Amino acid sequence: MTSAPGSPGDVLTLISAGSATTRSDLAKITGLARSTISQRVDALIESGLVEETESGESTGGRPPRQLRLHTEDHAFAGIDLGATHCRIALMDMSSDVLAECEDPLLIAEGPETVLAHVDRRLDELLERAGRPRAALRAVGMGVPGPVEFATGRPNNPPIMPGWNDYPIPEHFEGCAVFVDNDVNVMALGEHRNAYPGTRHLLFVKIGTGIGCGIVAEGTLHRGAQGSAGDIGHIRVSGHEDAGCRCGNSACLEAVAGGAAVARRLTELGIPAESGADVVALVQGGNTQALRLVREAGRLIGEVLASLVNFFNPEVIVIGGALSRVHEHLLAGIKETVYRRSLPLATHHLSIVPSRTGINAAALGAGILAIEHYLSPDNINRIVNA
Amino acid sequence: MTSAPGSPGDVLTLISAGSATTRSDLAKITGLARSTISQRVDALIESGLVEETESGESTGGRPPRQLRLHTEDHAFAGIDLGATHCRIALMDMSSDVLAECEDPLLIAEGPETVLAHVDRRLDELLERAGRPRAALRAVGMGVPGPVEFATGRPNNPPIMPGWNDYPIPEHFEGCAVFVDNDVNVMALGEHRNAYPGTRHLLFVKIGTGIGCGIVAEGTLHRGAQGSAGDIGHIRVSGHEDAGCRCGNSACLEAVAGGAAVARRLTELGIPAESGADVVALVQGGNTQALRLVREAGRLIGEVLASLVNFFNPEVIVIGGALSRVHEHLLAGIKETVYRRSLPLATHHLSIVPSRTGINAAALGAGILAIEHYLSPDNINRIVNA
Numbered sequence: 001m002t003s004a005p006g007s008p009g010d011v012l013t014l015i016s017a018g019s020a021t022t023r024s025d026l027a028k029i030t031g032l033a034r035s036t037i038s039q040r041v042d043a044l045i046e047s048g049l050v051e052e053t054e055s056g057e058s059t060g061g062r063p064p065r066q067l068r069l070h071t072e073d074h075a076f077a078g079i080d081l082g083a084t085h086c087r088i089a090l091m092d093m094s095s096d097v098l099a100e101c102e103d104p105l106l107i108a109e110g111p112e113t114v115l116a117h118v119d120r121r122l123d124e125l126l127e128r129a130g131r132p133r134a135a136l137r138a139v140g141m142g143v144p145g146p147v148e149f150a151t152g153r154p155n156n157p158p159i160m161p162g163w164n165d166y167p168i169p170e171h172f173e174g175c176a177v178f179v180d181n182d183v184n185v186m187a188l189g190e191h192r193n194a195y196p197g198t199r200h201l202l203f204v205k206i207g208t209g210i211g212c213g214i215v216a217e218g219t220l221h222r223g224a225q226g227s228a229g230d231i232g233h234i235r236v237s238g239h240e241d242a243g244c245r246c247g248n249s250a251c252l253e254a255v256a257g258g259a260a261v262a263r264r265l266t267e268l269g270i271p272a273e274s275g276a277d278v279v280a281l282v283q284g285g286n287t288q289a290l291r292l293v294r295e296a297g298r299l300i301g302e303v304l305a306s307l308v309n310f311f312n313p314e315v316i317v318i319g320g321a322l323s324r325v326h327e328h329l330l331a332g333i334k335e336t337v338y339r340r341s342l343p344l345a346t347h348h349l350s351i352v353p354s355r356t357g358i359n360a361a362a363l364g365a366g367i368l369a370i371e372h373y374l375s376p377d378n379i380n381r382i383v384n385a
Numbered sequence: 386m387t388s389a390p391g392s393p394g395d396v397l398t399l400i401s402a403g404s405a406t407t408r409s410d411l412a413k414i415t416g417l418a419r420s421t422i423s424q425r426v427d428a429l430i431e432s433g434l435v436e437e438t439e440s441g442e443s444t445g446g447r448p449p450r451q452l453r454l455h456t457e458d459h460a461f462a463g464i465d466l467g468a469t470h471c472r473i474a475l476m477d478m479s480s481d482v483l484a485e486c487e488d489p490l491l492i493a494e495g496p497e498t499v500l501a502h503v504d505r506r507l508d509e510l511l512e513r514a515g516r517p518r519a520a521l522r523a524v525g526m527g528v529p530g531p532v533e534f535a536t537g538r539p540n541n542p543p544i545m546p547g548w549n550d551y552p553i554p555e556h557f558e559g560c561a562v563f564v565d566n567d568v569n570v571m572a573l574g575e576h577r578n579a580y581p582g583t584r585h586l587l588f589v590k591i592g593t594g595i596g597c598g599i600v601a602e603g604t605l606h607r608g609a610q611g612s613a614g615d616i617g618h619i620r621v622s623g624h625e626d627a628g629c630r631c632g633n634s635a636c637l638e639a640v641a642g643g644a645a646v647a648r649r650l651t652e653l654g655i656p657a658e659s660g661a662d663v664v665a666l667v668q669g670g671n672t673q674a675l676r677l678v679r680e681a682g683r684l685i686g687e688v689l690a691s692l693v694n695f696f697n698p699e700v701i702v703i704g705g706a707l708s709r710v711h712e713h714l715l716a717g718i719k720e721t722v723y724r725r726s727l728p729l730a731t732h733h734l735s736i737v738p739s740r741t742g743i744n745a746a747a748l749g750a751g752i753l754a755i756e757h758y759l760s761p762d763n764i765n766r767i768v769n770a
Contacts, residue, residue: 031421033412040416146729155729200609212695216601223697224585227729234691235725237622248725306619306688307695310597312608340620340633344531344540344612 008383009376011040015050015067016093016374022064041067043383048073069093075131076373077122078189078366079141080182081107083159083208086117089362090125095192095370098129100362107144110162115171138176140369141168142185142361149226152179158245176378178368182361183229184220186354187213189364190317194355200313203354204231205320206300206329207275210253214311232257234303252303256296258322264292275321282325290328297332304333304351305340312345319354326353393768394761396425400435400452401478401759407449426452428768433458454478460516461758462507463574463751464526465567466492468544468593471502474747475510480577480755483514485747492529495547500556523561525754526553527570527746534611537564543630561763563753567746568614569605571739572598574749575702579740585698588739589616590705591685591714592660595638599696617642619688637688641681643707649677660706667710675713682717689718689736690725697730704739711738 010030014020020029026037044050051070054063071093080087086105090098101121107114126133145157152169154160169177187203195201203213212229214221222228232253233246244254254260258275265272265281268288272278281289304316318326318333334351341349354360372378395415399405405414411422429435436455439448456478465472471490475483486506492499511518530542537554539545554562572588580586588598597614599606607613617638618631629639639645643660650657650666653673657663666674689701703711703718719736726734739745757763 027418031418031425032416033418036416214695216606217604219602221601221696223730224699224733225697225729227727228695228697230694230697230727230730231691233727234694235622235687237620246727302620303691306616306691309615309619310599310613310692310695311606312610312613312615314609342612342615342618342631344610345608345615348609 007376007380008040008043009379011037012044012049012374012379013376015044016069021066021068023067024064026067040383044379045070047383049379049382072131073135074137075126075129075135076137076366076369077125077139078185078362078364078369079118079139080185080361080365081105081114081118081141081143082182082361083107083144086114086121087359087362088118088121088125089359089366090122090129091363091366091370093370093374095363095367097363097366098131099125100359101125107159107163108161111166111168111171115168134174136175138178138369138373139172140185140365140367140372141177141179142182142365143168143179144182146227146230147179147181149178149180149222152177154179155226176369176373178365178372180220180222180365180368181211181213181226181229183211183213184222185213185364185368186319186356186360187215187229187317187364188220188367189360189362190319190354190356191215191218192367193360193363194317195315198314200311201315201317202304202307202311202313203317203319203360204300204304206256206258206296206318206322207320208259209257210300210320212307216311231303231307234306236299236302239299252299256299258320261289261292261296261322265289279321279324282328293322293325293328294332296322297329298336299332300329301333301336302340305337308337308341308345308349314348314350316349316351317354318351319356319360323353392761392765393425393428394764396422397429397434397759397764398761400429401454406451406453408452409449411452425768429764430455432767434764434767457516458520459522460511460514460520461522461751461754462510462524463570463747463749463754464503464524465570465746465750466490466499466503466526466528467567467746468492468529471499471506472744472747473503473506473510474744474751475507475514476748476751476755478755478759480748480752482748482751483516484510485744486510492544492548493546496551496553496556500553519559521560523563523754523758524557525570525750525752525757526562526564527567527750528553528564529567531612531615532564532566534563534565534607537562539564540611561754561758563750563757565605565607565750565753566596566598566611566614568596568598569607570598570749570753571704571741571745572600572614572702572749573605573752574745574747575704575739575741576600576603577752578745578748579702580700583699585696586700586702587689587692587696587698588702588704588745589685589689591641591643591681591703591707592705593644594642595685595705597692601696616688616692619691621684621687624684637684641684643705646674646677646681646707650674664706664709667713678707678710678713679717681707682714683721684717685714686718686721687725690722693722693726693730693734699733699735701734701736702739703736704742704745708738 078089089100146155154163201215210232233251239250242254244251262272438451463474474485531540539548586600595617618636624635627639629636647657
């Protein structure tokens with residue numbers, strides 16, 4: 001047990017869920033002593049998390065004062081840093097977007113340049129939303145590489161030169177910062193937006209590389225070292241000649257990622273450099289590109305078939321650049337998963353394209369920040385500070 | 386939120402953890418009103434879960450009465466049904482074993498015969514432990530086949546004729562019953578006994594077939610349909626000629642399970658029928674058996690390498706009949722996992738033989754029963770009934 005029952009965090013949860021709107025509601029529901037309720041509520045008001053109004057339904061005597069979240073005194077930012085873009089969503093406590101922006105930005109320019117850009121955009125968004133900088137309570141960020149979640153430091157990220165071990169949270173003064181791998185925040189964004197009632201979901205991002213975000217029992221599964229979901233380097237059969245940047249051969253990413261498909265097209269005399277080029281060729285009706293994307297789907301399906309047997313998810317969401325041609329990709333994936341997984345595990349399984357689309361990462365990063373900030377443990381820490 | 390903070394379940398947790406030993410401790414820790422505390426404690430005493438003593442440290446006045454779990458009024462049974470055995474451990478609330486037994490028993494004799502045997506043994510064990518049948522609060526059971534955990538009914542179990550959809554819980558009147566797949570209860574038993582502080586653990590059972598129990602964030606991951614961990618039918622490369630009982634080919638179980646290794650030995654002119662025969666041959670120094678067990682380890686390692694990338698566990702425990710020759714099996718497994726998994730995921734990974742041994746399933750089944758019975762939600766249900 002991490003906190004005593006009836007803590008300020010629990011009280012905030014009751015107010016936030018609408019279960020209690022007055023002090024006497026709280027006393028009735030929790031069984032807490034009146035003096036304890038007063039102490040908890042006063043602390044929440046003092047920290048700006050809750051406000052108490054004068055209005056309320058008349059019950060014959062003086063109308064009871066209503067408790068509600070002090071939404072106006074808060075803002076949360078979800079930041080999606082990709083290899084070549086920056087998207088930011090400014091959100092309120094209820095995950096509603098107050099303002100958002102999107103710019104081209106090279107992550108390879110390094111943390112100082114990139115975070116200075118983020119700062120400028122955050123100030124603009126806060127101004128557009130009419131909230132002071134001090135209202136920014138927490139920031140969530142997704143980056144295209146492995147991150148040690150506990151410290152918010154990237155861990156040898158291959159496409160983020162200058163970022164290794166950089167203490168991202170220290171850059172943002174006065175607010176809580178949560179940094180995670182981009183696929184994890186995409187999985188969280190997709191889950192909370194499109195599948196909030198689903199217990200077990202996999203979000204597979206197929207871009208230049210291939211990665212997977214895992215939602216187990218409704219929460220992100222990061223694994224022991226935070227490397228869970230790194231499925232791009234799982235071996236696929238019959239491709240021993242395909243060398244991978246990791247030093248091994250026959251890795252899924254080396255045969256079915258956007259870069260690998262582009263390379264194979266180039267070898268066939270059809271110039272392509274990236275996943276985006278592959279998508280353009282497929283959309284232009286190039287049959288070789290179409291064939292290779294479907295074949296990539298089959299190889300991804302081979303790996304997913306194993307993971308379906310192991311993890312038994314309810315939903316697999318396909319996202320990332322290549323998912324823009326998802327009909328061909330999904331055809332290949334489904335063909336293999338349904339052939340190779342056990343019937344019990346596939347009977348109710350959905351394999352679907354992302355519904356949240358390009359905003360999944362920014363929204364997911366914002367939700368990551370909001371959920372951590374509003375967790376009872378964190379609220380208790382703030383209120384007791 | 387599933388229950389109001391400060392519920393009877395929360396109060397029991399505080400008493401059980403030793404955080405509160407008196408009513409005034411409880412009031413202090415929870416902030417609950419005195420009247421609420423009295424109501425909660427009285428309900429717990431009335432349901433036989435808690436007792437209140439007269440003794441206590443003198444603080445000048447009347448010594449405060451001590452609260453503690455009413456251990457003597459409780460017993461829990463962990464039942465391990467295998468293809469050819471029945472083990473039962475009678476346990477108290479603290480998971481200490483009060484009495485245990487082990488018999489040969491064919492699960493294929495069907496539920497009536499098998500459960501009648503279980504009943505007789507339960508009565509004997511309760512008598513040996515000096516507790517009445519009414520003290521038996523909950524039963525946990527592991528069976529060698531898939532189970533719908535919510536209903537406790539086996540789901541098309543291949544080696545349990547007569548058990549399909551049989552309502553096992555209805556057989557045990559007056560106590561809560563939790564039925565699960567044997568690998569899941571083994572994983573739970575091993576985790577709680579040997580690795581209680583480990584967050585993410587895989588328990589791989591290598592017997593006639595191959596299965597896996599998954600502990601994620603300290604709790605069993607059963608997946609959407611309860612089929613998670615069914616790794617015996619994951620495809621391994623280069624064995625398309627090996628047909629499997631599931632109808633596919635190249636399944637892990639069809640090339641590396643105990644029955645598969647025995648069959649290959651027989652083909653080489655060395656008669657063997659089961660995993661136990663294979664173990665005997667290895668222990669007798671048969672070099673072909675030794676070579677095939679190590680090769681089986683490599684194939685199992687190929688699948689585990691993928692799962693390490695995906696799930697990032699801290700510990701992989703190898704159990705089941707073939708693990709009795711674990712040095713050869715583990716050599717093959719480790720060789721492949723360390724070659725094929727990502728360094729970040731294997732840096733702190735332990736791959737070890739089961740420490741809990743043949744008792745893992747019975748202990749795990751008992752722990753399953755105890756944990757579900759003592760969960761705050763269940764306690765609240767009992768106390769409010």
